[in-house]
Amino acid sequence: MQIAPNTVASLAYVLTDTQGDILDQADAQHPFVYLHGAHNIIPGLENALSGKQAGEELEVTIPPELAYGLKDDNLLQQVPRAMFAGADEEHIVPGAQFHAQTNAGMQTIVITAVDGDTISIDGNHPLAGETLHFKVKILEVRAATKDELSHGHAHGPGGHHHH
Template identity: 30%
Template sequence: MEIATNTVVGITFELKVSKDEEAIESVPFSVEVRDQEDPFYFLFGNSGLPEKFEAEIAGKKVGETFSFVLLVTEAYGEAQEDLIMSMPKNQFSNENGFEPEMLEEGNFLPLMDENGYPMQAKVLKDLGEEVLLDFNHPLVGFDLHFEGEIFEVREASPEEIEHGHIHGAHGVDHDND
């Protein structure tokens, strides 16, 4: 089966990132590896991944490999200043499920948007009563170098298509909601 819209895709890969800095030769460095013990699964056509990523693997079958680079403009773009904001520290209390060490600079806070979808923010600075957070995607400003293999391709179920995500062992388990 070929990768196409409404197929569930499992891939193994190594992701390296680089920045095109003037006067500095940027060597890609590894930031994520997903192997056969922990493949990455998604619903093709509704993955939330950059469009160019899906275009690069469309039509591939199990066992085929891929190797490509997404430039910043094809990936997550440049950082947006309006996504960097300070918020009162008291919003991140123990009652709300946060531990004090979670607010240390460089940590990523697990959050939810107004629709209940998971998101994250990077802690940039402790400002005393407030904390400066960056809501940009962690990979903004980077060229993304992907190298991997197609691990699994199957037809998505009608429920997966309707819900817009995969179910079961590699996706959402609605029985535990």
């Protein structure tokens, strides 16, 4: 069976950046499982996997435009320390990540600098602007169940379990 819309694929992969540093990985014991065609993964990877079958291996280089987008300078902001009221002081340091509800939904915000009562934040995805390199092995391809199709994601081992 080929990977196509409404199929569920199980993958083992290693994701590296341009410097060769490993950013993420999944193996056969703990595969990454997704519903193809439901926008559950970045477009560049979904496009590359389309039409592939279990047992195939591929290496894919994905530019930022087909991954997590280019860095958006509009998402770089300076905010008052008061916006972090309730957060422990030791967490208000450069590199700290917070989840924030925004107009675009839940986003990860990273503190880039702390200058007294002014906190610089970056709302870009941590991999925005990165070219991503995937080494993928397709472990399994199967038809999605009615539940998976109605929920828009894979269920079962490696997929989503509870609602």
